[in-house]
Amino acid sequence: MAQELGMSLGKANYLLNALLGKGFVKVQNFHNSSSKRAYAYLLTPEGVTAKAELTRRFLARKIEEYDALRLEIERLKEESTAVVGEV
Secondary structure, three states: OHHHHOOOHHHHHHHHHHHHHHOOEEEEEOOOOOOOOOEEEEEOHHHHHHHHHHHHHHHHHHHHHHHHHHHHHHHHHHHHHHHHHHO
């Protein structure tokens, strides 16, 4: 998992333990696996709720960014039209 995320094993372990401690993730061992290292990490209902809130805030920021860009484009269009009208 750490390799897939592009981070050190220690950092991934630290973050995963924090998520486990918050109750956002739970761990489940695959009993039928021959590997003692076969675990599944699942979002708990609290984790899903937290993830949904983070996503909502992210989208709200992106909407604000989009609206600001749209207003800036409109302002620049008006400004360029005014300059062309003066010529």
